[in-house]
Amino acid sequence: MFNGQPLPFFQPLIDTATGRIAGYEALARLKDDQGQIVSAGPLFTDPSVDPVDLLELDRTIRRQAFEAFRDNPAGFISVNISPLWVSQLVPGEPLPSLELLKEIGLPPEQVVFEITELQGNIQDLSDAVRRYREAGIRIAIDDFGAGSSMLDRVLALEPDILKLDIQLFRRAASGKGNSGDFVKALALMAEKSGCWIIAEGVETEQELHFALECGARYVQGYLFARPAENFLPADAVQAEFARMRDDYARSKLAEREKLAELRGTLGNLFAELVQWLAKGGDPADLPSPAQYPWLLRCFLCDAHGTQISPNYEWTEKRWQPDARFLDHNWSWRPYFYQILSEAGQGSRIILSSRYRDATSNQYCITSGLFIDDSRHLLLVDIDTSRI
Missing domain, CATH: 3.20.20.450 (EAL domain)
Structure with a gap:
């Protein structure tokens, strides 16, 4: 008892x-x-x-x-x-x-x-x-x-x-x-x-x-x-709850503004990468990581999602190619069809949802843009902790 x-x-x-x-x-x-x-x-x-x-x-x-x-x-x-x-x-x-x-x-x-x-x-x-x-x-x-x-x-x-x-x-x-x-x-x-x-x-x-x-x-x-x-x-608690809910709404708005700022910076990065490809794609000519501290890697796929370039990653104070993922097809990734839906004239930059990157074990988002009249897909992986 x-x-x-x-x-x-x-x-x-x-x-x-x-x-x-x-x-x-x-x-x-x-x-x-x-x-x-x-x-x-x-x-x-x-x-x-x-x-x-x-x-x-x-x-x-x-x-x-x-x-x-x-x-x-x-x-x-x-x-x-x-x-x-x-x-x-x-x-x-x-x-x-x-x-x-x-x-x-x-x-x-x-x-x-x-x-x-x-x-x-x-x-x-x-x-x-x-x-x-x-x-x-x-x-x-x-x-x-x-x-x-x-x-x-x-x-x-x-x-x-x-x-x-x-x-x-x-x-x-x-x-x-x-x-x-x-x-x-x-x-x-x-x-x-x-x-x-x-x-x-x-x-x-x-x-x-x-x-x-x-x-x-x-x-x-x-x-x-x-x-x-x-x-x-x-x-x-209605009045106090309303205040806290408004604070939450403001924090989400701030996140959206940060993403809008990121999109603008990505626009500059993609423009530089397109020029870099047009000049021959020498890793030594890639943009300085100081400009884009959140950039983990960039790579190129065909329109069907098959990787046709190495990954380019900043290691040992220089951009280095990693060819392990050549010919891997990424169309199974959820973000691929988001980007695919934007193919064609006037395609825009797409951001994926956050995920854990299997290679670096970091939380990432992937951004992509179709180029060359939608024949190629340019992709960059972003370290979310650096945004």
Whole structure:
């Protein structure tokens, strides 16, 4: 057994489209005799705690949360639900949570169930989720991205909402490694499958900016409000959120201006490279790297994407040819068809999305321009850390 009075705390979820509080997550807390509040979360992963006691604690807090929310704000309330417990229900029997909602009088449409772990039988869980959804409840998967089997859950349960794993999200928002690209790919997958994204654990404006870049519909964290026993007015953080969202918009505009400046400089570089080719293409005559410090390499392909020149790279204080990639065809690269679409008269400079270069292990973007009446494709690789 555990010590303390169980009670729910509530943390708001902010709608990024409006800045208003759209709903709350109910979190389990215990109050001791001295009035100190502690999280009950660790109990649910402690193998020494009796599962029967845990189930009783969970249902007690869920009832309290539903009763409090019924009498307070509009929007939705999100509660955790254990797949292990769901899989232990008797098939065909009434679902306790649905019975509880009927008893309390809280519309199921105002409820989100968060699937919190990977335990339990997936088929039993799928059947229960179907019944929850038929009643009007929305389904979220928590800690999305934390494990490979999570993708199996997404495919099996077809959730309405995906909640990014907090540790993965924070690592990605910090800009360390390639986790940012990984999380953005997860978010894009969620968007394509019709899911909304929740970014939780947002504590800094940098993390908020990353959440917005991922297309998060809802954000949650100490930057907006800590979990509390009571609810806030719907517009409690709207003004401050609008300011932070405007800051994000300005930062994205600054990025676009930087890219526009890069395009202008690339225009000068491509003009020099065209002249360089016309003069015979001697590596010694390539532009000075001091003018273009972000330039990793340049090379020439035919109109079908097959490389017909060596790579020219600045090493040992001079431009040197690297013939290893002659006759390699790059038409499989996503950027190739971006550039191909611009072939012909009036073709313009195209920039690829950022990627990790396999040769240098650096983050790059590739820029290309068709020349010679679209018979040849001139390409340059750019070190994004030097832009």
